[in-house]
Amino acid sequence: xxxxxxxAFPGLDAPRLRAFICRMAFTAPRYAAPSPPPxxxxxxxxxxxxxxVGLTLALDLAQRGVAVTLLDDDxxxxxxxxxxxxxxxxxxxxxxxxxxxxxxxxxxxWRKGRVFHxxxxxxxxxxxxxxxHEYPAFINLQQxxxxxxxVEACAAAGVDLRWRHKVSAVHxxxxxxxxxxxxxxxxxxxxxxxxxxxxxxxxxxxxxLNLPFTGQVFRxxxxxxxxxxxxxxxxxxxxxxxxxPPFHPGQSVLLHKQPDNVWRIDFxxxxxxxxxxxxxxxxxxxxxxxxxxxxLPFDLEWVSVYTFRCRRLEKFRHxxxxxxxxxxxxxxxxxxxxxxxxxQDADNLAWKLAAVLNGTAPESLLDSYDAERIAAxxxxxxxxxxxxxxxxxxxxxxxxxxxxxxxxxAQHPFARSLVNSGRLSRPAILAGSPLNGPDAGQxxxxxxxxxxxAPLRRDGQPDWLLRQAKGQEMLLVCAPPGPPPLPGLxxxxxxxxxxxxxxxxHAGLARLRLGLPxxxxxxxxxxxxxxxxxxxxxxxxxxxxRARLWGRA
Amino acid sequence: xxxxxxxxxxxxxxxxxxxxxAHRGLDEAESRRLDARLVLILANQLGDMAVLRAAIALARxxxxxxxxx
Numbered sequence: 001x002x003x004x005x006x007x008a009f010p011g012l013d014a015p016r017l018r019a020f021i022c023r024m025a026f027t028a029p030r031y032a033a034p035s036p037p038p039x040x041x042x043x044x045x046x047x048x049x050x051x052x053v054g055l056t057l058a059l060d061l062a063q064r065g066v067a068v069t070l071l072d073d074d075x076x077x078x079x080x081x082x083x084x085x086x087x088x089x090x091x092x093x094x095x096x097x098x099x100x101x102x103x104x105x106x107x108x109x110w111r112k113g114r115v116f117h118x119x120x121x122x123x124x125x126x127x128x129x130x131x132x133h134e135y136p137a138f139i140n141l142q143q144x145x146x147x148x149x150x151v152e153a154c155a156a157a158g159v160d161l162r163w164r165h166k167v168s169a170v171h172x173x174x175x176x177x178x179x180x181x182x183x184x185x186x187x188x189x190x191x192x193x194x195x196x197x198x199x200x201x202x203x204x205x206x207x208x209l210n211l212p213f214t215g216q217v218f219r220x221x222x223x224x225x226x227x228x229x230x231x232x233x234x235x236x237x238x239x240x241x242x243x244x245p246p247f248h249p250g251q252s253v254l255l256h257k258q259p260d261n262v263w264r265i266d267f268x269x270x271x272x273x274x275x276x277x278x279x280x281x282x283x284x285x286x287x288x289x290x291x292x293x294x295x296l297p298f299d300l301e302w303v304s305v306y307t308f309r310c311r312r313l314e315k316f317r318h319x320x321x322x323x324x325x326x327x328x329x330x331x332x333x334x335x336x337x338x339x340x341x342x343x344q345d346a347d348n349l350a351w352k353l354a355a356v357l358n359g360t361a362p363e364s365l366l367d368s369y370d371a372e373r374i375a376a377x378x379x380x381x382x383x384x385x386x387x388x389x390x391x392x393x394x395x396x397x398x399x400x401x402x403x404x405x406x407x408x409x410a411q412h413p414f415a416r417s418l419v420n421s422g423r424l425s426r427p428a429i430l431a432g433s434p435l436n437g438p439d440a441g442q443x444x445x446x447x448x449x450x451x452x453x454a455p456l457r458r459d460g461q462p463d464w465l466l467r468q469a470k471g472q473e474m475l476l477v478c479a480p481p482g483p484p485p486l487p488g489l490x491x492x493x494x495x496x497x498x499x500x501x502x503x504x505x506h507a508g509l510a511r512l513r514l515g516l517p518x519x520x521x522x523x524x525x526x527x528x529x530x531x532x533x534x535x536x537x538x539x540x541x542x543x544x545x546r547a548r549l550w551g552r553a
Numbered sequence: 554x555x556x557x558x559x560x561x562x563x564x565x566x567x568x569x570x571x572x573x574x575a576h577r578g579l580d581e582a583e584s585r586r587l588d589a590r591l592v593l594i595l596a597n598q599l600g601d602m603a604v605l606r607a608a609i610a611l612a613r614x615x616x617x618x619x620x621x622x
Contacts, residue, residue, distance in 0.1 A: 396585065404589035414597040 025260035028076045029148055033164035036181070036188045043069045043160075044357065046179070046192035048167050048205055050074075052083060052143055053325030053342035054198030055150035059097055060350030062157035063471070066357055069192075070159055071181065073166035077151070080302035081226050082143035083339030084258055088128070089427035089450055090340045091135040092466055093347045096528065099149055100135065107139030108257050113239035115421050117406040119246050123416045127424060132509050133453040134464040138239075138424070140258045143339065170195070170208035176320050194353065195321045198342075203327035209318060215311020216385065218332065220392040221275060223267040225284050226302040228260070233296070235263075241421040243391075243406055247290040252391050254334075254421070262301055265291065266333070268391065275305035308332040310381045310388070316345075317370050324349055329377035331384035334391060334422035341380045344428065345373050351471070351526035355550065365551030368435050376428030383423040390420035430529060437523060437532025437545030444515020451528045452513035456494070457504040465510050468492050468503060469528045473549065477521045477537050478511040485521070485537035489546070525549060556607040 045061060047054045050072035058068045086094075086103060094100040115123040127137035154161060168187070169180035177195040181188050197205035206213060240255040242248070251268035258264055267287055269278055277283060284303050292298065312329035316322060325342030349369050355361035393399040408415035430436070430448035437447060445452050454465040468474070474490040481502040484491040494510045495502035496518070505511055514522050514533070521537040522530050523545050532545035547553035562568050575591075576584045596605055 396582075397589075400582070400585040400589040401593070404586050404593055407586070407590055408593060415593060418593070 025262075026142065026144055026148075028079075028144060029151070031075045031151065031161065031163040033075055033184065034162055035185045036165070036183045040189040040191070042191045043067070043193070045069070045194045045196065045353070046071065046177075046190065047196045047198055048072075049197070049199035049203075049325075049327070050147075050151070050161070050163070051078065051198060051200060051325070052146060052150070052339050053346055054196070055147060055154055056093070056097070056343050057196055057198060057324060057346035057350055058159045059150060059154050059157055060346055060471075061354060062154065062159045063097065064350060064354035066354050068159045069162060069190075070154065071162050071165045071167060073164065075163040077144040077147035079144075080142075080224070080304060081258055081262065081264055083336070084140045084142060084256060084264055085336035085340070085425070086139050086141055086146070087336060087340045087425040087427075088133065088135045088137050089425075090343045091139065092450070092453065092528065093343055094146075095135065095466065096469070096471055097153065099146075099153060102149060103141055103146065104135065104139060106145060106259055107141035108237055108259055109136045109139050110237045110239060110257070111137040113241065113421075113424075115409070115419055116240065116242040116245060117409070118244055120410060122243070122406055122409040123419050132455045132507065134466060135453070138336070140256050140264075142258055142260075142262065145259070167199075167204055170205050170321075172209065172319060172321055174319075193320065194357075196349070196353075197321060197323045197327045198325050198346075199327050201326040201330045203323070205321065206313065206323065206327050209321065211313055211318070213311055213313055213330075215309055215330070215381070217309045218307065218388050218392060219271040220388075221269040221271060221273045221278070221305055221307050222333075223269055223273075223278055223284065223287070224302070224304045224306065225265045225267070225288055225300060226258070227263050227265060227288055227292075227298045228301050229263055229292070230261075230297040230299070233263070233292070243402075243421075245291075248287065252421075253291065269305070273305070279303050279305045308388070310385045312374070312377050312381060315370055316373055316377075317366055322349065322353075322366070322369065324373075328373075329381065331380050332388045334387040335380075335384050336422070336425045337380040337384055340425040341377065344376060345369075347527045348373055355526075361550045362552065368433060368551065372428075372430045372433050372435075375430065375432060379428055380425075387420050387422045391422075435525070435531060435549050435551070437548050438541060439533050440520065440535040441515035441522070441533035442517075444513050445522075445530045445533075446515070447530050447532055449530050451522075451524055451530055454505070454510035454513050455507055456510060457498065457506050460498075463503065465494075465503075465513075466528060469524050471526050471528075473526055473546070474524045475521055475537065475542065476510075476514065476524060477519075478505070478514065478516045479519045485539050486542055489542070523549065554601055554604055556604050556611065558611070 045066055045068050047058045047070045050070055058070045061068045091100050094103055111127045113125050166182045167179055168182040171178040176191055176193045179190040181190050197203055199205055237257050242253040245253055254266040256264040309330050316328045324345040331337045352365050356363050393402045405415050405418045409419050427450045433448050439447050451469055456463045456465055472490055476492055478494045480495045481493040481499050493502040494505040498504045519536050521534045523532045525531050531549045534541055
């Protein structure tokens with residue numbers, strides 16, 4: 001999926017890398033390229049880029065009944081593991097789309113991390129110290145698995161998948177976009193009422209529109225090696241990060257375990273490293289051996305040398321062209337904010353566009369995508385930039401402060417909080433969103449927060465709060481069941497006692513995490529975010545919040 | 554709390570000697586790292602971002618006036 005690849009790794013040279021792929025438990029599928037249509041075509045929604053974000057967006061739209069055409073210039077999934085860390089919120093989104101359990105089953109679950117300085121541990125952390133959530137803080141899963149399953153789900157949902165259909169020209173119009181498409185069987189013209197550009201960091205659509213993509217380049221290079229270890233390894237399933245380890249002095253190293261016994265190792269190389277030289281196996285293998293020991297047999301599955309940037313578009317919506325994922329914003333890999341941020345873009349955009357297309361909402365609702373996701377991108381860029389400045393200090397003073405933090409971290413808790421090896425992706429709280437309504441809650445999920453998960457019982461069976469929010473607007477009422485406050489608004493009673501036609505909030509965690517008093521209510525968006533909180537289900541107040549949520553107020 | 558620049562140290566000469574003594578035998582890089590550790594420890598002890606911002610601004614301002622004056 002060339003156009004949709006997470007191009008955080010622009011050093012990739014696919015043919016050369018495939019040459020030294022030694023063993024893969026995963027066999028990359030090849031998708032059939034459909035013949036071009038006989039003449040010009042019109043389509044409602046066209047997604048460009050069949051990477052993680054484009055496929056997620058296409059699937060979400062298709063499940064909402066929107067006809068989607070997806071164009072990709074390649075015919076397979078991503079090469080190499082790429083975005084491996086799937087955060088809890090991303091898994092919850094895939095839970096809603098039907099892929100969560102499969103990802104959880106295949107992925108390597110982790111929640112603990114360790115940071116080493118020199119030969120010693122400086123700091124350890126636990127990302128999810130709290131019980132009562134269906135999904136863990138993180139799983140590691142190669143991006144190609146996620147993409148392959150998304151393709152299957154898209155096909156099943158009726159997405160018109162056009163592999164090896166490459167966009168060669170983009171001409172925005174008042175009511176859509178004229179595209180020129182190139183295929184092996186010939187070229188054709190395609191009119192899209194809406195164009196969703198998910199074509200990665202080097203987005204052709206973005207370049208065609210001549211939109212500035214500005215930010216910061218970091219003067220450093222990193223080597224990624226995916227290695228398949230063939231013996232027993234002493235590393236537990238945790239994120240391990242080294243500053244200045246004995247096996248790679250003066251630089252940092254990051255280790256993650258993936259399924260199929262694949263280990264992902266990121267070596268910091270410094271700005272002066274030659275990417276062509278460093279990606280050669282005879283350079284990579286000694287680095288890995290220095291880390292794992294000379295006797296542990298391993299194969300190289302994927303190697304890439306990359307630099308990175310933090311930058312974004314000024315606006316993500318440009319009339320009928322909307323950008324999502326790396327085409328809209330790019331971050332460094334530390335913190336796992338690229339793929340996770342992009343999937344949250346898709347989650348945010350799909351219901352809004354579906355609502356505009358089916359007439360539930362005015363077109364102006366789409367402006368809230370800009371408001372909400374630009375704020376989220378800025379948060380991701382801020383964290384990512386700070387992590388990178390810690391990992392790659394600019395100048396001697398920054399280096400001294402970084403090393404001083406690490407000197408103190410082993411003994412002193414205050415310094416541990418300053419260690420920044422990547423602030424791992426947390427869902428954006430859309431606190432300033434124009435869609436947020438009144439807030440009568442206290443603590444817990446303020447309007448704009450993703451709906452928190454909590455254990456429930458339904459008909460005596462264990463269940464989860466998030467599973468009740470299936471992609472529709474809904475009202476949660478923390479009370480024994482009664483008549484719904486508003487006819488036509490799906491309502492779920494979170495009952496403190498077991499009752500028919502209600503979810504049993506047996507541990508009280510749903511109400512606690514929602515921050516509601518007994519009898520309180522929360523309006524939940526189609527993307528499982530809290531829109532408003534009410535002290536009691538007042539129909540007038542709820543109706544006003546709904547109007548705001550759908551962009552009609 | 555705001556930044557207090559009135560004299561608060563009972564024995565200023567002893568403080569100065571203490572700081573200089575802490576750096577004895579260190580090369581430039583080690584000294585810089587010692588100062589960085591000290592700043593971090595004191596910043597945490599202070600625990601007030603507004604005062605820290607004011608202190609950093611004052612330190613920068615003093616440096617620029619030192620250059621021009």
